[in-house]
Amino acid sequence: MKIRFPSLVFLGALLLGHSIQPALADTYYRTDISNCSISDIGNNQWKAVFDMQVTARTSGAGVQPNAHNYLVIKIPAISGVGLSTANFVWNPVPIKDLTLPSGVVERNAPSSGTPGITLAQPATGTLLNFAPGTSGRVTFIITPTAANNAYPAAVVYLTSASQGGANATAGNYWFIPTQTTGTCKVSSDGPGGVVPPITEIMPPEPEFKMSTAKWVLDTTDVGDLPDVTVAGTGYLATIQNINNNSLCVNYVLAGVKKYTYALNVSNTPSTQGTRSLFAMQGPDSSQLFYNLKLKSSVGSANDFKLPASGAPNYISLQQGNDIGNGRSQMCWTPEINLFKNASTKEGMHTDTLNFIITPNA
Numbered sequence: 001m002k003i004r005f006p007s008l009v010f011l012g013a014l015l016l017g018h019s020i021q022p023a024l025a026d027t028y029y030r031t032d033i034s035n036c037s038i039s040d041i042g043n044n045q046w047k048a049v050f051d052m053q054v055t056a057r058t059s060g061a062g063v064q065p066n067a068h069n070y071l072v073i074k075i076p077a078i079s080g081v082g083l084s085t086a087n088f089v090w091n092p093v094p095i096k097d098l099t100l101p102s103g104v105v106e107r108n109a110p111s112s113g114t115p116g117i118t119l120a121q122p123a124t125g126t127l128l129n130f131a132p133g134t135s136g137r138v139t140f141i142i143t144p145t146a147a148n149n150a151y152p153a154a155v156v157y158l159t160s161a162s163q164g165g166a167n168a169t170a171g172n173y174w175f176i177p178t179q180t181t182g183t184c185k186v187s188s189d190g191p192g193g194v195v196p197p198i199t200e201i202m203p204p205e206p207e208f209k210m211s212t213a214k215w216v217l218d219t220t221d222v223g224d225l226p227d228v229t230v231a232g233t234g235y236l237a238t239i240q241n242i243n244n245n246s247l248c249v250n251y252v253l254a255g256v257k258k259y260t261y262a263l264n265v266s267n268t269p270s271t272q273g274t275r276s277l278f279a280m281q282g283p284d285s286s287q288l289f290y291n292l293k294l295k296s297s298v299g300s301a302n303d304f305k306l307p308a309s310g311a312p313n314y315i316s317l318q319q320g321n322d323i324g325n326g327r328s329q330m331c332w333t334p335e336i337n338l339f340k341n342a343s344t345k346e347g348m349h350t351d352t353l354n355f356i357i358t359p360n361a
Contacts, residue, residue, distance in 0.1 A: 030054070030069070030160055031052055031053070031054050031055075031069060031071065031130060031158055031160065032052070032053045032055065033050050033051070033052055033173050034050070034051050034053070035049070035050060035051045035137075036049065036051075036156075036175060037049050037050075037175075038142075038152075038153065038177055038184075039177075040152075040177065040201075041141070044143065044144065044145075044202070045141050045142070045143055046141065046143075046144070046152040046153075047139065047141050047142075048139065048141075048142060048154045049137065049138070049139045050137070050138050050156065050173070050184065051135070051136070051138075052071070052104075052134070052135060052137075052138060053134075053135045054069065054130040054131065054132055054134040054135065068129065068159060068160065069129055069130045069159070069160045070118060070120040070129070070130060071118070071119040071120075071156055071158055071159075072116040072117065072118050072156070072157040072159075073095065073117045073119065073140065073154060073155070073156055073157075074088045074089075074115065074116035074154070074155040074157060075088060075094055075095065075116075075142060075144075075150045075151070075154055075155075076089070076151045076153055076155060077089050077149050077150065077151060078144075078149050078150070078151045078198055083153065083191070088115050088116065089115060089148055089149060089150045090115040094143045094144055094145065094148045094150045095140045095143075096140070096141050096143060097139070098117070098139070099138065099139045099140070100119065100136070100138055101135060101137065101138065102136060103121055103122070103134055104121060104130075104134065104136070104138075105119070105120060105121070105122050106118070106119060107119070107120055116157070119138070140154075144202070152177060152201060153174070153175055153176050153177065153191070153195075154174075154175040155174055155175070156172070156173040156175070156184075157171070157172055157173075158171045158172075158173070171186050172186065173185070173186055174186075174191035176191050176195060176196075177196065177201050214245075215239050215245055215336070216239070216240045216241075217239055217240070217336065218237065218239075218240060220235065220338065222344060222345070222346055225338050225339060225340040226339055226340070227339065227340060228273045228275060228277065228289055228340070228341050229272075234291065234337030234338055235337060235338040235339070236335065236336075236337055237290075237336045237337070237338050239334060239336065242333065242334075245334075246297070246332060246334070247294060247334060247355075248329055248331040248332075249263075249317075249329065249330050249331075249357070250323065250327050250328070250329045251317060251327060251328060251329075252327055253319055253322070253326050260314040260315060260316045260317075260359075260360040261317060261358060261359055261360065262312035262313065262314050262357070262358045263294070263304055263312075263332075263355065263357055264308060264312050264355070264356050265306055265307075265353050265354055265355055265356065266354040266356055267307075267351075267352075267353055267354060269307035270289075272289055272339065272341060275289075275339070276291075276307045276309065277290060277307070278290055278291065278292070278306075278307060278353070280349035280350055280351040281350065281351065282344075282345060282347045282348060282349035282350075283347040283348070284345055285343060286343055286345040286347060286349065287341070287343050287344060288338060288340065288349040289338070289339040289340065290336050290337060290338050290339065290351075291305070291306065291337050292305070292306045292334060292336055292353075293305050293306075293335040293337075294306070294332035294333070294334060295333045296315075296330065296332055297330060297331040297332065297333070298318050298330060302330070303332075304332065306353075314360045317330060318330055
């Protein structure tokens with residue numbers, strides 16, 4: 001019995017959170033950020049959005065106006081499977097389709113120091129200053145790749161200081177895809193909480209490989225086979241070299257951590273008596289009928305009976321049986337029960353089963 005196994009394509013999505021509206025304190029100009037979010041828009045692209053509002057503040061006589069009120073957008077780097085809160089991606093920063101409010105410009109990232117894109121008003125000389133009343137929406141798309149080592153998140157760094165150097169304040173707004181308290185938060189250090197590993201929010205496409213391609217049954221006397229109309233479980237065939245001919249699926253561990261799958265076949269069964277059966281084809285239009293049970297190596301809850309009746313049984317692919325190179329494996333031992341009808345004759349009979357793995361969306 002030959003087995004063919006098709007490929008599988010899997011897409012996932014991440015949630016969008018609620019916005020929060022923190023603000024820098026004790027500054028004479030300040031920039032507030034609100035309505036911030038980050039979301040997976042497909043094709044390995046992440047869209048970040050926030051609104052900005054610059055407000056003037058005064059405090060006593062002789063206070064100088066703020067001269068360094070600006071934003072820097074930074075993209076954190078991947079550290080292992082998680083997120084590095086100390087390192088950021090250097091230019092070219094993986095940001096595209098940047099849109100800015102009226103009167104705000106993008107400045108080049110510095111050649112040293114913290115990498116990022118600086119947003120400021122058009123300025124005279126070296127001043128980077130947002131004037132009071134500057135407001136609007138900022139959007140950009142992050143495109144993380146293996147080459148740029150970027151994590152699909154963003155940090156918006158705010159700075160504000162008086163000309164005399166007093167009242168200097170700064171804050172980091174962290175945009176994290178699965179942040180449970182909202183999609184951005186203020187933190188002077190890292191993002192806080194548990195940062196999801198890169199393999200969880202950007203799982204690789206699952207790969208499935210068959211470890212066996214042919215089942216060969218021992219010769220059976222036609223006279224020993226029950227008719228399709230007779231009650232009973234059928235004739236249990238002996239499969240040659242069964243210990244080395246299990247149906248095994250090898251798959252990438254990271255891509256299937258949170259998903260369940262159904263194993264089925266695309267072959268169309270026929271109704272014979274009260275049974276739904278597959279058929280092997282033999283000489284002179286002979287047919288040899290059978291059903292198939294797949295006994296799981298990890299417990300009967302993952303057994304399959306084919307042809308299946310009703311809704312498919314979904315299984316959770318196991319993570320424990322690591323076979324190396326970041327892959328795991330599940331196996332099923334086949335049991336084939338045979339039946340005959342008036343058309344069944346002696347001779348070689350064969351069939352090809354086309355197995356399908358379907359994700360439970």
